[in-house]
Amino acid sequence: MRDLLPILKSLKSNYGASLLFIFQVAITFTILVNAIYLAIDKRQSIARPSGLDEQNVLYIATNLPVEEAAQAGQLEQDLNNLSALPGVEYASVSSGVPLSGWGRFIEIATKPDSKYDTFSGYYGGDLNLLKAFGAKLVAGTEFTPSAELTVRTDGHKDAIDIMITQSLAESLYSDQWEQVVGKTIYINNKPQRVVGVIDTLQAAWPTWVVVEHVVLAPVKEADSMVYYVIRTRFGQQDAVLDSALTYLTSLYGRKIDKYETFEQVKMNAYSAENAASNTLFGVIGGLLIVTALGIFGQSRYSIIKRTKLIGIRRAMGASKGQIIRYFVLENAVLCAIGIVIGIIAAIILSNAFSSAFELGTLPPSYMFFGSICTILLGQIAVLYPAFKASQLSPAIATRTV
Amino acid sequence: MISYYIKLAILSLWKTRYMSLLAIIVIAVGIAATMTTYTINYMMTKDPLPSKSDSLFLVRLNNWSPESAYKNRDVETSPIYLSVQDAVNLIRHDKAQAQIPIAGFKDMLKLPTQDAVDAKMTFVRSTTGDFFSSFEVPFLYGSSWSKSSDDSGEQVTVISKKLNDKLFDGQDSVGQTIELGEHQFTVAGVLDDWFILPRFYGESTRAFKAPRDVFVPFQTQLNLALWSPNLQAFECWKEAADSSVAALWASECVWVFFWVELKGESQKSAYMDFLQSYVEQQKALGRFQRPILNELQSPSAYLKEREAYSSDSEIAVWLAICFLALCLLNAMSIIMTKFQGKAGEVALRRAVGASSVDLFQQYMIETGIIGLLGGVLGLLLTQICLFFSSQLYTHLSKSIMAMSSELMLITVVLSVLSSLVFGLLPIANAIRVQPATQLKSL
Numbered sequence: 001m002r003d004l005l006p007i008l009k010s011l012k013s014n015y016g017a018s019l020l021f022i023f024q025v026a027i028t029f030t031i032l033v034n035a036i037y038l039a040i041d042k043r044q045s046i047a048r049p050s051g052l053d054e055q056n057v058l059y060i061a062t063n064l065p066v067e068e069a070a071q072a073g074q075l076e077q078d079l080n081n082l083s084a085l086p087g088v089e090y091a092s093v094s095s096g097v098p099l100s101g102w103g104r105f106i107e108i109a110t111k112p113d114s115k116y117d118t119f120s121g122y123y124g125g126d127l128n129l130l131k132a133f134g135a136k137l138v139a140g141t142e143f144t145p146s147a148e149l150t151v152r153t154d155g156h157k158d159a160i161d162i163m164i165t166q167s168l169a170e171s172l173y174s175d176q177w178e179q180v181v182g183k184t185i186y187i188n189n190k191p192q193r194v195v196g197v198i199d200t201l202q203a204a205w206p207t208w209v210v211v212e213h214v215v216l217a218p219v220k221e222a223d224s225m226v227y228y229v230i231r232t233r234f235g236q237q238d239a240v241l242d243s244a245l246t247y248l249t250s251l252y253g254r255k256i257d258k259y260e261t262f263e264q265v266k267m268n269a270y271s272a273e274n275a276a277s278n279t280l281f282g283v284i285g286g287l288l289i290v291t292a293l294g295i296f297g298q299s300r301y302s303i304i305k306r307t308k309l310i311g312i313r314r315a316m317g318a319s320k321g322q323i324i325r326y327f328v329l330e331n332a333v334l335c336a337i338g339i340v341i342g343i344i345a346a347i348i349l350s351n352a353f354s355s356a357f358e359l360g361t362l363p364p365s366y367m368f369f370g371s372i373c374t375i376l377l378g379q380i381a382v383l384y385p386a387f388k389a390s391q392l393s394p395a396i397a398t399r400t401v
Numbered sequence: 402m403i404s405y406y407i408k409l410a411i412l413s414l415w416k417t418r419y420m421s422l423l424a425i426i427v428i429a430v431g432i433a434a435t436m437t438t439y440t441i442n443y444m445m446t447k448d449p450l451p452s453k454s455d456s457l458f459l460v461r462l463n464n465w466s467p468e469s470a471y472k473n474r475d476v477e478t479s480p481i482y483l484s485v486q487d488a489v490n491l492i493r494h495d496k497a498q499a500q501i502p503i504a505g506f507k508d509m510l511k512l513p514t515q516d517a518v519d520a521k522m523t524f525v526r527s528t529t530g531d532f533f534s535s536f537e538v539p540f541l542y543g544s545s546w547s548k549s550s551d552d553s554g555e556q557v558t559v560i561s562k563k564l565n566d567k568l569f570d571g572q573d574s575v576g577q578t579i580e581l582g583e584h585q586f587t588v589a590g591v592l593d594d595w596f597i598l599p600r601f602y603g604e605s606t607r608a609f610k611a612p613r614d615v616f617v618p619f620q621t622q623l624n625l626a627l628w629s630p631n632l633q634a635f636e637c638w639k640e641a642a643d644s645s646v647a648a649l650w651a652s653e654c655v656w657v658f659f660w661v662e663l664k665g666e667s668q669k670s671a672y673m674d675f676l677q678s679y680v681e682q683q684k685a686l687g688r689f690q691r692p693i694l695n696e697l698q699s700p701s702a703y704l705k706e707r708e709a710y711s712s713d714s715e716i717a718v719w720l721a722i723c724f725l726a727l728c729l730l731n732a733m734s735i736i737m738t739k740f741q742g743k744a745g746e747v748a749l750r751r752a753v754g755a756s757s758v759d760l761f762q763q764y765m766i767e768t769g770i771i772g773l774l775g776g777v778l779g780l781l782l783t784q785i786c787l788f789f790s791s792q793l794y795t796h797l798s799k800s801i802m803a804m805s806s807e808l809m810l811i812t813v814v815l816s817v818l819s820s821l822v823f824g825l826l827p828i829a830n831a832i833r834v835q836p837a838t839q840l841k842s843l
Binding site: 304 | 469712716717719720723728731735738
């Protein structure tokens with residue numbers, strides 16, 4: 001610490017370069033914490049649980065290639081045959097698939113006369129749909145078989161009993177969300193009775209504000225196009241997909257519109273977030289390299305400039321370790337000043353971002369970890385120049401520079 | 402004199418080649434990051450059809466339930482699409498320069514000679530012949546279908562170049578036949594490469610995806626009752642009479658985007674008057690029981706309202722600009738180091754009579770060359786970054802990742818200018834040297 005005073009004094013005589021260095025550190029810090037925050041924010045939205053048994057669920061969109069009057073019967077037959085395939089845990093039909101972009105949204109109110117309190121995604125299917133998704137109940141009971149209906153379209157208008165997600169229940173009844181079981185809520189102004197609360201289940205649109213709000217109803221829709229949701233035993237997805245497609249295409253006139261495993265659905269759903277977070281990590285990487293190069297160059301510069309001084313210090317008896325310590329400490333002091341400015345700038349930038357782009361503001365822990373990273377980066381970049389400085393021979397002092 | 406300075410500058414660059422290279426690389430990295438993100442953001446938010454931006458409009462009519470406003474909003478808005486009957490009525494009245502319904506379906510596509518198992522599920526865009534002229538769609542072979550095809554709903558089609566390459570090996574396929582489901586369509590035209598960005602005319606969620614490969618007349622879709630329920634959003638406030646497609650066509654369900662082309666304010670106000678009288682006439686027939694909220698919305702206003710743009714790319718641009726500033730600061734410190742070694746040279750030249758302006762010019766040229774090289778290298782890096790971005794951003798179309806020649810020029814100019822600005826301090830530092838102090842030590 002004896003070096004601290006000379007360091008501070010020499011800053012004054014060399015303020016141009018020092019100021020530049022401090023600026024570099026401040027900007028690095030500002031970008032670093034904001035970019036890491038944004039990248040992690042993206043990662044977190046990807047990592048949110050969908051509520052599904054993600055590894056074992058797949059869907060097949062297909063038609064019911066029979067006359068309209070026979071469609072409900074064909075649906076029933078398909079479901080029975082799909083359930084009977086080896087490796088299938090549950091097969092169900094659904095009016096939408098989580099995160100796939102294909103689904104329906106509805107308006108929810110707690111009173112009959114209010115317009116709406118919130119929005120929600122909606123899935124209608126047979127009694128197995130909850131299990132086919134692999135979602136779990138946290139309150140209430142499952143649907144009774146008598147509640148099951150079959151309609152042609154828009155099943156949400158016919159539903160009598162429904163289940164809702166805990167997140168939706170909380171938005172309606174806050175902490176007393178469990179009370180919702182047995183209550184009547186209004187869906188597009190039609191009364192429906194809540195029988196159960198689902199732990200987690202996501203709606204069809206990953207970037208939707210209320211993606212965690214879902215209503216599930218036991219209403220099958222035997223339309224010209226249906227989505228079969230199949231949950232397989234672990235590791236049997238490929239085999240089940242093959243046998244399901246073989247079975248389905250055996251019927252004349254069948255068109256397979258699309259099929260995907262839920263893992264593929266999720267990958268597509270978050271491709272934008274994935275790309276953005278990867279880009280941000282790329283930026284962070286480039287940033288660290290450029291800054292390290294910059295600090296390296298700066299340190300070399302300031303050391304070359306002080307070659308003679310170093311020689312004098314060595315001639316006066318300073319050890320190699322002391323020379324290294326001096327430059328390492330100088331670097332740390334400059335970094336620290338840069339970080340202080342950087343923290344202020346980062347807060348300003350983060351506030352600007354959060355008001356312009358509706359993002360959260362930086363939590364203080366980022367400042368702490370960001371500071372440690374920046375100091376470490378500075379120390380790593382200065383080590384080699386400082387080591388080279390310590391190797392200078394004391395005889396340098398005797399030469400004119 | 403300038404050529405002499407350029408020669409000196411090149412000599413000096415070579416003398417300090419590692420330092421200069423480092424400065425060039427650092428500038429290039431900053432330029433590449435900024436231009437990559439800027440290009441992506443620019444392509445995503447640019448005006449899709451600058452020549453038509455004030456003459457194309459989305460028609461919105463307030464066709465919704467008498468009981469509640471569309472989407473139950475407090476500030477009532479009109480749905481973004483029309484019912485089939487309104488689209489058909491507006492086409493029949495023929496009051497706009499061009500009338501472009503945007504609808505679609507999907508079906509199994511194959512050549513008549515192909516086996517049924519080779520048929521591929523294909524998205525089909527149904528519209529009118531006005532689509533191609535109004536949206537300035539280029540043709541490779543043939544042309545748009547005729548007005549009479551629109552009126553009578555003939556089974557004609559326009560296909561994309563990509564599909565033509567696949568089905569007909571890129572040959573002129575005009576007059577050939579393709580099969581969509583059970584129906585045969587005659588090819589009237591083949592599009593040339595066409596990729597409109599952002600694609601404003603349909604669903605905003607697909608604004609950055611490729612246009613469809615098969616186009617058929619809207620009336621043909623209606624006549625043949627081609628309907629794919631899970632293809633697009635459709636919203637109904639009133640049940641269709643029954644579940645047939647004909648009933649859906651006659652229902653109040655809205656799902657057809659309807660664009661019109663109107664030249665100038667007079668045509669626009671005349672069309673607004675027409676819409677007013679049309680809705681009033683429909684009111685007399687018992688339809689449109691809500692307040693009249695006719696609207697002609699521009700492409701950019703539509704995209705903005707539907708939030709087609711993600712703010713991610715804008716954030717990335719701001720981060721990249723900060724990053725560029727950092728790179729330039731780094732380059733500045735490297736240039737400073739470079740010029741520090743020149744103290745002797747500066748002193749000598751000053752002592753033999755060069756003015757500080759001369760030296761300033763010479764060093765500005767040297768810095769400018771660094772900026773130029775940094776810009777050119779940055780441009781190369783940008784192309785590489787854009788290539789990798791196009792691999793990474795699989796959800797966006799590949800053509801987003803293309804730089805226009807103006808952008809390239811701007812990049813290099815930006816690089817030279819910014820290095821000159823950031824070089825000012827090091828140069829000022831370098832030429833301030835007192836000749837006497839340095840000459841002693843030479």
